[in-house]
Amino acid sequence: MSKSSVRYIVDDVDAAIEFYCGPLDFELQMHPDPAFAMLTRGDLRLVLVSPVGPEHPGGGSRPMPDGTKQQPGGWNRIMLQVADLEAVVEELRPQEVRFRNEITTGVGTKQILVQDPAGNVVELFEPIRREARLNG
Amino acid sequence: MIPDPLDALRIPSVPVEPRPAFADSLWRRIAGEEATVAQSATVRYFVGDLDQAIAFYRDRLGFEKELHPSPTFAMLYRGDLRLLLSVPGEPHALPDGTLPEPGGWNRISLRVSDLHSTVAALRAEGVTLRREIATGVAVDTALVADPSGNLVELFEPRAGYHERTTTKE
Numbered sequence: 001m002s003k004s005s006v007r008y009i010v011d012d013v014d015a016a017i018e019f020y021c022g023p024l025d026f027e028l029q030m031h032p033d034p035a036f037a038m039l040t041r042g043d044l045r046l047v048l049v050s051p052v053g054p055e056h057p058g059g060g061s062r063p064m065p066d067g068t069k070q071q072p073g074g075w076n077r078i079m080l081q082v083a084d085l086e087a088v089v090e091e092l093r094p095q096e097v098r099f100r101n102e103i104t105t106g107v108g109t110k111q112i113l114v115q116d117p118a119g120n121v122v123e124l125f126e127p128i129r130r131e132a133r134l135n136g
Numbered sequence: 137m138i139p140d141p142l143d144a145l146r147i148p149s150v151p152v153e154p155r156p157a158f159a160d161s162l163w164r165r166i167a168g169e170e171a172t173v174a175q176s177a178t179v180r181y182f183v184g185d186l187d188q189a190i191a192f193y194r195d196r197l198g199f200e201k202e203l204h205p206s207p208t209f210a211m212l213y214r215g216d217l218r219l220l221l222s223v224p225g226e227p228h229a230l231p232d233g234t235l236p237e238p239g240g241w242n243r244i245s246l247r248v249s250d251l252h253s254t255v256a257a258l259r260a261e262g263v264t265l266r267r268e269i270a271t272g273v274a275v276d277t278a279l280v281a282d283p284s285g286n287l288v289e290l291f292e293p294r295a296g297y298h299e300r301t302t303t304k305e
Contacts (some may be wrong), residue, residue, distance in 0.1 A: 004217035005179035005245035042244050043216045044177035059272025060289070074240015076286060079220070081179040087208065113230075120242055123180060123275060 005029035023091035072118035085126035183284040238284035251292035
């Protein structure tokens with residue numbers, strides 16, 4: 001009902017679906033168009049779109065009025081809590097994905113930045129202290 | 137009465153009003169009980185000016201400020217969405233020293249009940265509209281930019297919009 005939505009721009013929706021629905025545990029809700037898919041994970045709804053032309057019926061990934069095309073990438077990201085970060089990272093390594101860093105340990109969490117096949121970043125974290133789970 | 141010119145320099149005192157769920161979790165933590173794991177969707181945005189960003193998300197888009205424990209970090213909520221605002225800095229640097237920056241096209245998407253009036257109000261307040269209202273298959277959308285240039289998508293469902301009401305186990 002009150003899901004939070006995030007839109008990620010990808011160049012290949014099918015490759016992205018495979019990535020997010022693997023070890024990251026997203027569930028595919030709909031994929032009605034080659035340029036659009038909707039996934040969920042807990043309260044997060046992730047909308048994956050590939051850039052389309054100005055006449056495409058899907059409104060979200062059309063170019064800007066000045067013609068600028070939307071692209072994957074950047075630093076803003078979704079943050080996903082996982083139960084066992086090392087295990088998830090090992091599962092992801094054989095795939096065609098890249099990590100921007102290695103696992104780092106903070107005060108309350110271990111985390112790592114992984115890129116989806118299009119180059120968008122996802123922050124994975126595992127709480128290592130009970131208190132850290134409150135703030136994620 | 138003549139206003140005290142030093143008023144402009146004084147920091148206003150802001151009452152702390154944590155959300156009930158947060159206060160409850162905090163209380164149970166203090167009591168040594170197992171805290172509930174927050175399932176809120178969490179997103180991190182990088183911003184250049186944290187105070188400007190907090191004001192934008194709070195005053196323009198209806199977020200609540202939950203935490204602002206340091207000059208480089210704040211946590212905001214809007215419904216079930218938890219938005220972390222971070223100022224790029226050493227803790228976020230990659231091994232090669234690269235620092236994150238605001239911007240990009242990936243964005244949070246916020247549901248509003250009346251997109252036209254929301255957009256009109258934001259425009260009147262001087263908010264940068266990155267793209268006018270576009271009609272899509274199931275939603276109408278508009279794109280605004282926060283003061284650092286991060287995008288926020290606003291959407292209003294159209295006829296035929298579908299949203300699951302329950303989550304599969």
